[in-house]
Amino acid sequence: xxxxxxxxxxxxxxxxxxxxxxxxxxxxxxxxxxxxxxxxxxxxxxxxxxxxxxxxxxxxxxxxxxxxxxxxxxxxxxxxxxxxxxxxxxxxxxxxxxxxxxxxxxxxxxxxxxxxxxxxxxxxxxxxxxxxxxxxxxxxxxxxxxxxxxxxxxxxxxxxxxxxxxxxxxxxxxxxxxxxxxxxxxxxxxxxxxxxxxxxxxxxxxxxxxxxxxxxxxxxxxxxxxxxxxxxxxxxxxxxxxxxxxxxxxxxxxxxxxxxxxxxxxxxxxxxxxxxxxxxxxxxxxxxxxxxxxxxxxxxxxxxxxxxxxxxxxxxxxxx
Amino acid sequence: xxxxxxxxxxxxxxxxxxxxxxxxxxxxxxxxxxxxxxxxxxxxxxxxxxxxxxxxxxxxxxxxxxxxxxxxxxxxxxxxxxxxxxxxxxxxxxxxxxxxxxxxxxxxxxxxxxxxxxxxxxxxxxxxxxxxxxxxxxxxxxxxxxxxxxxxxxxxxxxxxxxxxxxxxxxxxxxxxxxxxxxxxxxxxxxxxxxxxxxxxxxxxxxxxxxxxxxxxxxxxxxxxxxxxxxxxxxxxxxxxxxxxxxxxxxxxxxxxxxxxxxxxxxxxxxxxxxxxxxxxxxxxxxxxxxxxxxxxxxxxxxxxxxxxxxxxxxxxxxxxxxxxxxxxxxxxxxxxxxxxxxxxxxxxxxxxxxxxxxxxxxxxxxxxxxxxxxxxxxxxxxxxxxxxxxxxxxxxxxxxxxxxxxxxxxxxxxxxxxxxxxxxxxxxxxxxxxxxxxxxxxxxxxxxxxxxxxxxxxxxxxxxxxxxxxxxxxxxxxxxxxxxxxxxxxxxxxxxxxxxxxxxxxxxxxxxxxxxxxxxxxxxxxxxxxxxxxxxxxxxxxxxxxxxxxxxxxxxxxxxxxxxxxxxxxxxxxxxxxxxxxxxxxxxxxxxxxxxxxxxxxxxxxxxxxxxxxxxxxxxxxxxxxxxxxxxxxxxxxxxxxxxxxxxxxxxxxxxxxxxxxxxxxxxxxx
Numbered sequence: 006x007x008x009x010x011x012x013x014x015x016x017x018x019x020x021x022x023x024x025x026x027x028x029x030x031x032x033x034x035x036x037x038x039x040x041x042x043x044x045x046x047x048x049x050x051x052x053x054x055x056x057x058x059x060x061x062x063x064x065x066x067x068x069x070x071x072x073x074x075x076x077x078x079x080x081x082x083x084x085x086x087x088x089x090x091x092x093x094x095x096x097x098x099x100x101x102x103x104x105x106x107x108x109x110x111x112x113x114x115x116x117x118x119x120x121x122x123x124x125x126x127x128x129x130x131x132x133x134x135x136x137x138x139x140x141x142x143x144x145x146x147x148x149x150x151x152x153x154x155x156x157x158x159x160x161x162x163x164x165x166x167x168x169x170x171x172x173x174x175x176x177x178x179x180x181x182x183x184x185x186x187x188x189x190x191x192x193x194x195x196x197x198x199x200x201x202x203x204x205x206x207x208x209x210x211x212x213x214x215x216x217x218x219x220x221x222x223x224x225x226x227x228x229x230x231x232x233x234x235x236x237x238x239x240x241x242x243x244x245x246x247x248x249x250x251x252x253x254x255x256x257x258x259x260x261x262x263x264x265x266x267x268x269x270x271x272x273x274x275x276x277x278x279x280x281x282x283x284x285x286x287x288x289x290x291x292x293x294x295x296x297x298x299x300x301x302x303x304x305x306x307x308x309x310x311x312x313x314x315x316x317x318x319x320x321x322x323x324x325x
Numbered sequence: 326x327x328x329x330x331x332x333x334x335x336x337x338x339x340x341x342x343x344x345x346x347x348x349x350x351x352x353x354x355x356x357x358x359x360x361x362x363x364x365x366x367x368x369x370x371x372x373x374x375x376x377x378x379x380x381x382x383x384x385x386x387x388x389x390x391x392x393x394x395x396x397x398x399x400x401x402x403x404x405x406x407x408x409x410x411x412x413x414x415x416x417x418x419x420x421x422x423x424x425x426x427x428x429x430x431x432x433x434x435x436x437x438x439x440x441x442x443x444x445x446x447x448x449x450x451x452x453x454x455x456x457x458x459x460x461x462x463x464x465x466x467x468x469x470x471x472x473x474x475x476x477x478x479x480x481x482x483x484x485x486x487x488x489x490x491x492x493x494x495x496x497x498x499x500x501x502x503x504x505x506x507x508x509x510x511x512x513x514x515x516x517x518x519x520x521x522x523x524x525x526x527x528x529x530x531x532x533x534x535x536x537x538x539x540x541x542x543x544x545x546x547x548x549x550x551x552x553x554x555x556x557x558x559x560x561x562x563x564x565x566x567x568x569x570x571x572x573x574x575x576x577x578x579x580x581x582x583x584x585x586x587x588x589x590x591x592x593x594x595x596x597x598x599x600x601x602x603x604x605x606x607x608x609x610x611x612x613x614x615x616x617x618x619x620x621x622x623x624x625x626x627x628x629x630x631x632x633x634x635x636x637x638x639x640x641x642x643x644x645x646x647x648x649x650x651x652x653x654x655x656x657x658x659x660x661x662x663x664x665x666x667x668x669x670x671x672x673x674x675x676x677x678x679x680x681x682x683x684x685x686x687x688x689x690x691x692x693x694x695x696x697x698x699x700x701x702x703x704x705x706x707x708x709x710x711x712x713x714x715x716x717x718x719x720x721x722x723x724x725x726x727x728x729x730x731x732x733x734x735x736x737x738x739x740x741x742x743x744x745x746x747x748x749x750x751x752x753x754x755x756x757x758x759x760x761x762x763x764x765x766x767x768x769x770x771x772x773x774x775x776x777x778x779x780x781x782x783x784x785x786x787x788x789x790x791x792x793x794x795x796x797x798x799x800x801x802x803x804x805x806x807x808x809x810x811x812x813x814x815x816x817x818x819x820x821x822x823x824x825x826x827x828x829x830x831x832x833x834x835x836x837x838x839x840x841x842x843x844x845x846x847x848x849x850x851x852x853x854x855x856x857x858x859x860x861x862x863x864x865x866x867x868x869x870x871x872x873x874x875x876x877x878x879x880x881x882x883x884x885x886x887x888x889x890x891x892x893x894x895x896x897x898x899x900x901x902x903x904x905x906x907x908x909x910x911x912x913x914x915x916x917x918x919x920x921x922x923x924x925x926x927x928x929x930x931x932x933x934x935x936x937x938x939x940x941x942x943x944x945x946x947x948x949x950x951x952x953x954x955x956x957x958x959x960x961x962x963x964x965x966x967x968x969x970x971x972x973x974x975x976x977x978x979x980x981x982x983x984x985x986x987x988x989x990x991x992x993x994x995x996x997x
Contacts, residue, residue, distance in 0.1 A: 033756075063874040064874065066883065066884075066885055067884045067885070068884075068885045069885070070886070070887070070888070071886050071889075072697060072779045073701070074697075074776075074777060076699060077539075077777075082864050082871070083860075085864075085867045086863040086864035086867055089867075090859045094859075104855055104856075106841065106852075107727070107842075107852035107856070109851055111732055112720060112851060112856070116856065118717075118765065118973055119714070122769055125769045125773065126769060126772060126773050126777060128773075129772075129774065129778055129903070130773070130777035131778065132696075132697075132895075133902070134891060134892065134900070134901045134902060134903060135890070136889070136903075137773075137774075137902055138903060140769065140903070141775060141903055141909075141910070142911060144912075145766065145911040145915065146768065147765060148616070148763050149759075150762070151759070151761055152755055152758035152759040154758070155754065155757070155758035155761070156754055156758055159735070159764060161488050162856060163736065166737070166847075167736075167848035168535070168736060168849065169849070169850065172848070200332070200552075202776075217892060225479075228890065229383065230876050232871045233871070236867065236871065238764060286781075289588055301914060304915050307348070311755070315751065318739075318754070319751070321739075322747050322751070
């Protein structure tokens with residue numbers, strides 16, 4: 006295949022991935038709510054309810070606090086833009102995404118962090134007590150989750166001699182022995198803890214809470230309304246889908262297209278959707294049986310994640 | 326081209342004389358113009374060294390008796406000169422507008438150009454005496470600048486005392502290190518020392534290196550020698566604090582690389598483990614105190630200690646790799662160190678200039694009194710935001726590329742065989758990651774509490790944007806943060822040349838590519854420009870979609886402004902917002918055992934019943950724990966000794982003559 010065809014197929018793959026994550030994120034949210042409802046003995050809203058919510062929200066009026074600056078409306082836009090950029094270049098359905106060469110794991114994490122920072126700044130820009138409260142808590146958790154995340158990435162990168170994300174997924178496809186290596190398992194365990202913390206799931210944060218004083222993420226986005234709220238929900242659900250997608254692809258890479266080609270890519274999309282749905286449902290089941298941890302117990306959880314990651318590095322260096 | 330060094334000195338002296346002699350109206354303008362001349366000639370010299378590859382050398386036996394003046398500018402020094410010159414041009418531009426706020430006295434106007442000139446020339450010093458002379462000039466002129474606002478603030482005096490004591494203890498350590506080396510090498514130029522370094526005995530080399538690490542480390546703000554830094558950098562007026570934090574601390578790093586790599590030609594593994602450990606402690610300690618500090622400039626100063634810690638980690642890691650024979654990763658880590666240093670100079674310069682503007686506009690540095698400045702000072706606010714995102718290492722701003730390079734060098738360096746090295750690296754990565762998280766929290770706090778939300782005091786309500794030159798000065802550095810983040814190749818080839826000359830490595834590009842950044846020989850690629858284009862493009866599309874989603878048929882406008890939700894409460898005040906102290910409270914509690922803040926809770930009950938509380942006062946102060954645990958007792962002990970020593974001097978001439986006699990006898994006994 007010529008270079009041009011390569012570029013075009015990569016770009017198409019990127020666009021499709023973005024589309025899948027844009028639609029899949031809200032659906033994942035709906036699925037998790039549905040699973041939760043059924044386990045609690047309720048019927049629950051249909052799985053596509055978040056999409057309907059988004060349609061409704063986007064038709065509404067935007068409301069902004071009186072004293073806020075341009076940061077407040079910029080927050081949701083940056084959140085969605087970072088999620089879209091990461092969705093385009095991540096190895097979700099194929100190991101040949103556009104700019105796959107530069108799809109570095111560290112870079113992707115820091116791009117997603119940019120979105121979190123803008124939401125935290127937007128929360129402080131409301132001039133209301135709850136925004137600051139959420140922002141302070143989210144930044145505390147973020148500061149403690151980052152060591153676990155970066156060390157986990159390092160642990161996974163040592164056997165592959167690179168932190169390039171498609172290469173990490175490809176390594177699992179080519180050498181399945183890597184997948185059961187203690188390094189990969191410990192690092193992914195740590196990654197899971199970080200995902201729960203960063204996407205505000207139980208036991209770190211309760212996404213369904215209505216009590217302002219217990220909120221973390223919800224407190225930050227309390228002032229967003231209409232399209233801004235829609236973008237925030239979209240962005241957050243896309244991030245959840247992205248992080249879960251990366252987790253499952255690093256855990257069980259089969260199904261991800263390792264060669265260019267429409268059919269393989271299509272299979273990749275379907276398999277990705279199935280894997281993420283299973284992972285999301287598993288988290289939802291876990292959430293039913295878990296209570297929210299106190300804020301000051303969270304360092305212990307995150308330190309646990311960090312220790313898993315450090316053990317991952319140790320095993321990687323020992324078995325080098 | 327060696328004439329550029331002479332020109333720098335001449336321009337600098339002329340600027341200092343102009344600052345000291347011209348009448349008030351033209352004083353600052355003249356000094357700034359001549360300082361720019363010094364910066365320009367130093368830049369020309371530095372760029373010619375980096376592109377021509379030949380060091381500039383200059384020797385004059387006239388100026389200093391016995392030793393003369395020796396200047397040698399090699400690629401490493403050139404990199405530091407360029408960083409200094411860029412920060413200096415922006416800061417002096419800023420000074421033009423700042424001058425009317427108390428920085429136009431003769432003393433200050435003479436000291437600032439001298440400070441800049443000495444910093445421009447220190448990396449070009451080619452001999453021990455020249456180096457020490459310029460180093461002292463730098464310390465003294467900056468000391469004068471720290472004192473320049475003492476009439477308005479009492480704390481400036483104490484800050485200057487701390488600075489003077491620490492910088493001179495540091496200078497003493499440096500003096501011992503360099504004199505030790507030159508005594509054993511039998512010559513006082515750096516070339517003599519470097520050529521004899523391999524004949525020195527191991528203890529001498531180690532002693533010189535450790536002394537240099539202590540002395541230069543204190544200049545770089547390495548913990549535990551950092552105590553002066555949060556005081557002096559916070560009390561120095563705007564442009565001076567930008568110069569101290571953006572340019573002066575770098576020279577501490579320069580000194581360590583100069584002695585460790587250039588003069589001694591590298592050393593055993595344990596030397597570099599010491600440097601890495603110092604870096605880890607500085608990074609963590611600085612980040613933690615930055616995250617919990619509520620004074621804007623103190624926060625920035627602690628963040629400087631944090632960033633210098635990262636540079637020290639990179640320098641140490643580079644030394645480790647070189648000592649274990651991994652040249653490629655060693656040179657990558659050195660490039661990362663230099664890039665981190667250059668990036669820090671740019672973003673910390675921008676942040677300190679913006680903080681200076683805030684201080685001018687509101688009269689306070691206390692974050693708990695600020696807020697709402699983004700709407701009142703849009704340019705300053707934007708520069709601070711860019712600086713904050715850069716220091717948080719977020720792409721596409723410049724801090725990210727440096728940290729990424731450091732991560733890559735650590736990742737590839739784990740191939741090193743030495744177990745001690747591997748453990749050091751693993752701890753290094755963990756420290757780096759925790760530091761990163763704390764830094765993000767610190768700067769979300771600084772930006773969010775300082776510039777966003779509602780103003781928390783009448784001064785913040787009345788704030789308005791600063792004069793044009795001040796805005797321009799900070800914008801210059803702010804835009805450089807973006808440029809260096811997008812196209813790091815602007816500086817990377819020069820940094821590599823410097824790293825190669827330091828490590829005496831074979832010429833092979835380790836980082837390459839203008840659009841996508843490749844690591845040659847290692848697998849690692851980054852595409853900052855494309856990433857940025859993608860982010861901006863998507864953001865624009867999303868923003869346009871948000872605008873388009875509004876149904877035009879409705880009667881209401883697209884955006885309504887209203888009071889935020891406070892659980893239904895009608896009356897809302899700015900005091901209901903989170904403050905910097907409350908923002909940092911969770912982190913402070915998590916790290917309570919490290920910071921050990923002193924808390925004071927005072928509850929007064931109503932006289933009628935204990936169940937009614939009349940007033941609650943809560944005070945928390947987190948002064949530097951190292952200062953409290955180590956320096957304060959040290960000062961107390963020294964003061965006690967001083968008191969006791971006073972009894973030796975009772976004014977009696979007979980007694981003093983007896984002392985002289987005893988001393989003479991002792992000396993004779995010792996010699997015999």
